[in-house]
Amino acid sequence: TQLLEQSPQFLSIQEGENLTVYCNSSSVFSSLQWYRQEPGEGPVLLVTVVTGGEVKKLKRLTFQFGDARKDSSLHITAAQPGDTGLYLCAASRSNYQLIWGAGTKLIIKP
Amino acid sequence: DVKVTQSSRYLVKRTGEKVFLECVQDMDHENMFWYRQDPGLGLRLIYFSYDVKMKEKGDIPEGYSVSREKKERFSLILESASTNQTSMYLCASSKRTGFYGYTFGSGTRLTVV
Numbered sequence: 760t761q762l763l764e765q766s767p768q769f770l771s772i773q774e775g776e777n778l779t780v781y782c783n784s785s786s787v788f789s790s791l792q793w794y795r796q797e798p799g800e801g802p803v804l805l806v807t808v809v810t811g812g813e814v815k816k817l818k819r820l821t822f823q824f825g826d827a828r829k830d831s832s833l834h835i836t837a838a839q840p841g842d843t844g845l846y847l848c849a850a851s852r853s854n855y856q857l858i859w860g861a862g863t864k865l866i867i868k869p
Numbered sequence: 870d871v872k873v874t875q876s877s878r879y880l881v882k883r884t885g886e887k888v889f890l891e892c893v894q895d896m897d898h899e900n901m902f903w904y905r906q907d908p909g910l911g912l913r914l915i916y917f918s919y920d921v922k923m924k925e926k927g928d929i930p931e932g933y934s935v936s937r938e939k940k941e942r943f944s945l946i947l948e949s950a951s952t953n954q955t956s957m958y959l960c961a962s963s964k965r966t967g968f969y970g971y972t973f974g975s976g977t978r979l980t981v982v
Contacts, residue, residue: 792970801873801959801973802912847912849971855900855919855963857971861911 762786763848765860773868775837780863782848783830789851791831793822796845796862838867872896875960875974882981888947890977892960900963901943902971903927903935905956912959918943919965950981 766781782791790809794802806815808824808831815822819842821834835842845864849857876891894901902917904927914927916935924935932954936944943962947954957978961971 790968794971799878799976799978801961801976802971803973804970807968807970851968855917855925856902856914859912861909 763850763858763860765846765848765863767863768861769864769866771866771868772838774839777834777836778838778865779832779834780846780865781830781832782860784850785829786850787828789828791824791828791848791850792857793831793833794847794849796847797843802845802847835865838865840867840869843867873960873962873972873974875958875977877977878975880977880979882947882950882979884951884981886947886950886981888950888979888981890945890947890958890960890979892943892945892974893941894943894962894972895941896962896972897940898962898972899940899965901937902961902963903933903943903945904959904961905929905954906959906976907956915945947979950979952981955979955981 764783792807793805796802806822811826811828813824819836823832845862847862848860852858873894882888900919903915904912913929918924918937934946957976959976960974963971
């Protein structure tokens with residue numbers, strides 16, 4: 760069974776701090792995606808990474824795909840309250856489906 | 870602004886009722902999905918459809934059925950609602966392959982009493 764494990768499950772930090780969340784698997788994936796979900800809303804796609812070792816930046820967010828394409832990380836620099844949300848990673852299960860991690864719930868305190 | 874629209878944000882239904890959750894997308898996407906999301910359990914796939922009138926069971930199809938008569942509309946049906954179906958229901962759509970990512974609706978918070 761393909762699994763995506765996300766860590767930590769919960770993270771609460773002060774505004775201005777840096778943080779990293781992880782998405783790990785024993786399986787190799789062709790691509791991996793990160794989503795952010797705000798309370799009461801559906802997840803929103805942030806980025807797709809495809810190539811092993813790939814790094815993508817989205818303002819203060821840096822996404823990295825592991826060299827072996829089994830894991831990924833999301834680093835946030837100088838976190839802001841607007842970064843609060845549930846961060847989900849997802850990887851291709853088939854042509855149609857994604858498999859999902861359980862998420863990291865992030866709270867940024869002002 | 871392209872989007873996925875779910876018909877209701879909040880629903881309260883009684884045990885045993887037949888419940889219809891509607892989802893419409895305006896992106897001409899081939900694939901549509903129904904998930905439920907529960908604390909600690911993440912997103913669990915109920916059903917998906919990769920074409921009109923086509924449907925495939927996901928990981929937790931028991932107690933649910935779906936209908937896709939038109940490309941833009943995917944309906945989830947709870948045949949006889951039970952309290953353990955109280956959950957957040959999320960509809961999503963994507964292009965033929967999931968590589969381009971999913972677009973989600975805002976969700977329907979269903980409470981069965």
